[in-house]
Amino acid sequence: MISIDYQSKLPLYEQIAQRFQTLILRGVLPADSQMPSVRSLAMELSINPNTIQKAYSLLEQQGYIYPVKGRGNFVADSTALAREKKTSLLKEVRHLLAYGRELGIQKDEYINVIEQLYAKEGL
Amino acid sequence: MISIDYQSKLPLYEQIAQRFQTLILRGVLPADSQMPSVRSLAMELSINPNTIQKAYSLLEQQGYIYPVKGRGNFVADSTALAREKKTSLLKEVRHLLAYGRELGIQKDEYINVIEQLYAKEGL
Amino acid sequence: MISIDYQSKLPLYEQIAQRFQTLILRGVLPADSQMPSVRSLAMELSINPNTIQKAYSLLEQQGYIYPVKGRGNFVADSTALAREKKTSLLKEVRHLLAYGRELGIQKDEYINVIEQLYAKEGL
Amino acid sequence: MISIDYQSKLPLYEQIAQRFQTLILRGVLPADSQMPSVRSLAMELSINPNTIQKAYSLLEQQGYIYPVKGRGNFVADSTALAREKKTSLLKEVRHLLAYGRELGIQKDEYINVIEQLYAKEGL
DNA sequence: GTGGTCTAGACCACA
């Protein structure tokens, strides 16, 4: 469920954290379900447990997971986080589009991208 | 003309290079005009000359500027680069929008962003 | 009667022990009354019996309870303990206040806290 | 300037972070002054650089210090933090005092502690 | 020189 890109400039622990963020925000990992243990995930990905630990710390700090002493980490309720994430993503989109516009990209070109995107699965 | 964000995760030399890329692509710095000298820009920004040098090397490597021995660096013709940049930016947009879609952002929300953006200056 | 805070940094067994200490020191649990059995309390709190056992061991070691073979654990006489506890708590208060003073908290601010506290129930 | 208590239950990185918090809040380390480098402090305290790193990360996350790429960490402006810290400390005091009151500590005993504390240096 | 990331491996508290 977690894949790693060793070419990426992003550090491993951020890649792992981001991947889990997506899975949690999309509801693939439901609230209160148990996260894989630090060690089992480390084994599975052939990565040092410390690195997984760091990813989990980040997720906890951001409110995606919560620890239960001696039992492991669990998925937090992410409804609030999802709202925030959506807002910040739209803001990012706005900036990127504005930058493109300054470089001469036309309105239609953006519209096309959107139409293609949402045409894909009949949504 | 060049501003620096010390909070940014981007290294200084990339910030500087990006800023010049934009200025060149938008035509603010026309082809064959002279770039500020490494030293003068370093002074102006209170930054290590090595950092400016690295930014210029990057720009040269990407084809945005060309060096003239003993005279400094000059802006290259960027018409070809502009096309490439536009393409890569649209690709980036596509990815970002697709990611947002997976998190539940609706088509309309994107359309709205675009409408607002292009309404701004009557374009 | 025993509540647990899973967000707390304190381990469960210490939380449980502390809670009982308070109940005993305040006289809610009188001397020689029987403590809930390890199993029943574990059931009630949905907690591992080992954890309750550890809390009880701590309480026994501190002199708050005593075990009777085959019959369970009982509340000890806590008059001596109460005196000690009061002393150690005042010491703790002294440290905390001193630290606050170093950070610039004024005498009056502390006095206010005390006045409010003891005004509450006319004591 | 930084001392470590190996008997303490607090992990080293928290001890170090707390110590710096105090020094910063008290103004001993003024805003924008440079923090000791991770490595030099590690050497000085005979502690692993990773542990210092972790302490600094915590301080950064809490807003006590800010990093400047390639140059090191610097003390942030702590006026806002000082206010928050004072508030949270007073809250802590309130809880501790209330707990003591429930165990039978009298108003006068608290007042005495305060008087002694502020008598010390004629404040 | 500065911090940031990562591995390998150990030890410990907790449930």
Added chain:
DNA sequence: GTGGTCTAGACCACA
């Protein structure tokens, strides 16, 4: 079994 802390040591990007 679970996470948390720490050491030793390496490598890298950045300024």
